[in-house]
Amino acid sequence: MFKRVPGTKDILQEESFLWQNLERISREIFSLYNYKEIRVPIIEEAGLFDRSLGGSTEIVQKQMFLIGKEKEALALRPEGTASVARAYIENNLDKREGFAKLYYTGPMFRAERPQKGRLRQFHHLGCEAIGSYDSAIDVEIVSLADNLLKAFSIDGYEVEINSLGCRKDKKELTLTLREELKGKIGGLCADCGRRFEGNVLRVLDCKNESCRKIVRTMDIGERHLCAECKGHFARVKAGLDSLKIKYLVNHYLVRGLDYYTRTVFEIKHKGLGSQDALGAGGRYDNLLKELGGPDAGATGFAFGIERLLLVRSRKPEVRSQNLVYVIALGEEAKKEGLKILDNLRKAGVSCDTDYENKSLKGAMRKANDLAAGYVLIIGEDELKKGVVTLKDMKTGEQKEVKTESLIEALEQC
Numbered sequence: 001m002f003k004r005v006p007g008t009k010d011i012l013q014e015e016s017f018l019w020q021n022l023e024r025i026s027r028e029i030f031s032l033y034n035y036k037e038i039r040v041p042i043i044e045e046a047g048l049f050d051r052s053l054g055g056s057t058e059i060v061q062k063q064m065f066l067i068g069k070e071k072e073a074l075a076l077r078p079e080g081t082a083s084v085a086r087a088y089i090e091n092n093l094d095k096r097e098g099f100a101k102l103y104y105t106g107p108m109f110r111a112e113r114p115q116k117g118r119l120r121q122f123h124h125l126g127c128e129a130i131g132s133y134d135s136a137i138d139v140e141i142v143s144l145a146d147n148l149l150k151a152f153s154i155d156g157y158e159v160e161i162n163s164l165g166c167r168k169d170k171k172e173l174t175l176t177l178r179e180e181l182k183g184k185i186g187g188l189c190a191d192c193g194r195r196f197e198g199n200v201l202r203v204l205d206c207k208n209e210s211c212r213k214i215v216r217t218m219d220i221g222e223r224h225l226c227a228e229c230k231g232h233f234a235r236v237k238a239g240l241d242s243l244k245i246k247y248l249v250n251h252y253l254v255r256g257l258d259y260y261t262r263t264v265f266e267i268k269h270k271g272l273g274s275q276d277a278l279g280a281g282g283r284y285d286n287l288l289k290e291l292g293g294p295d296a297g298a299t300g301f302a303f304g305i306e307r308l309l310l311v312r313s314r315k316p317e318v319r320s321q322n323l324v325y326v327i328a329l330g331e332e333a334k335k336e337g338l339k340i341l342d343n344l345r346k347a348g349v350s351c352d353t354d355y356e357n358k359s360l361k362g363a364m365r366k367a368n369d370l371a372a373g374y375v376l377i378i379g380e381d382e383l384k385k386g387v388v389t390l391k392d393m394k395t396g397e398q399k400e401v402k403t404e405s406l407i408e409a410l411e412q413c
């Protein structure tokens with residue numbers, strides 16, 4: 001017996017219906033904001049992530065699924081932003097349309113220790129707005145994330161935002177932190193001990209209690225921000241206020257990927273437990289240039305779809321009542337049933353039949369399980385009279401309908 005790889009999931013029919021719903025709603029909302037879909041490959045050169053996310057980040061150090069060796073290695077993508085930035089550059093989208101608003105959905109891969117809400121293959125629903133430094137697009141991105149959650153009927157989440165500043169400001173913050181933490185390394189967890197050298201900013205959002213205690217005594221605030229970045233952040237906050245979007249400024253929010261600059265945000269939900277981020281994002285104004293592309297400001301976010309589904313209210317979904325279930329009893333009736341199914345499908349009616357030779361009672365139960373709106377029964381009697389028995393599953397009413405006027409009868413139902 002083969003088993004699924006730990007940290008992966010089979011999405012069975014019932015659940016896949018919930019995924020389709022979520023995808024349909026998100027397409028509608030993305031289109032309200034004029035985002036267009038982009039589909040990028042699942043494998044990329046591993047170097048793309050090394051360069052974009054940063055060689056010392058946890059994802060690149062420990063979590064990439066690699067195929068092949070060293071320089072030629074390919075990677076199963078751990079996230080979508082780097083691929084979209086690569087595609088923007090490679091397809092000259094800067095020359096074709098300049099500012100581009102793109103969304104995507106699909107599987108991502110990280111070799112993490114699986115637990116609730118933390119998978120090795122999970123799915124992102126994300127978007128990227130590439131080609132603008134304007135603070136208004138930061139506001140749009142947060143507002144879009146907020147409106148997606150509302151459209152998914154998710155509440156009880158909190159939006160946290162921060163500004164890391166430009167590349168220079170980040171460097172400043174890094175130096176200040178190293179200076180202030182120098183004498184306190186012994187009190188940090190083992191991971192933060194390593195981060196002190198490679199990526200000291202990450203000490204700020206470490207969840208370990210001893211690290212938190214040390215870090216919370218430090219006054220981070222906005223002192224690392226230059227005047228321009230301060231102004232940018234003030235405009236983002238004012239924009240969110242004007243749209244009445246609730247948020248919390250968290251100066252300890254740094255995010256785990258190196259490409260971020262200026263605004264970063266995370267959306268948290270208590271219902272998720274320790275892996276509490278429903279989604280996250282922010283600006284990455286240097287990434288396009290870093291990858292050999294144009295000077296283009298950019299921002300975006302991604303939700304983890306599995307996490308969205310974990311917190312989405314468990315109301316029973318309204319399933320399609322349009323399915324017509326055909327029950328044909330006996331050889332001749334089955335032949336007639338096949339023709340009826342074919343005609344119904346050609347007329348755009350969704351229908352199915354019993355392929356397991358069930359009794360009438362068993363087939364009716366199946367129709368019920370499938371939440372069929374109507375059942376068509378064809379037995380010997382019906383065949384002789386050239387009719388079918390049409391049963392409305394909601395009201396329980398049934399009537400005989402001439403076979404040739406079946407489509408009209410269904411249209412009138």
Ligand code: HAM
Pocket residue numbers: 078079080081110112117118119120122123124126127128277278279280281282283299300301302303304305306307
């Ligand atoms: P991220 O924070 O690494 O950001 O991932 C975004 C979301 O993906 C997380 O908030 C979480 O909901 C989900 N997620 C991450 N790892 C896992 C996992 N192992 N299992 C289940 N869900 C997971 C990014 O990836 C950035 N590319 C977001 C972005 C887009 N920034 C700018 N544009």
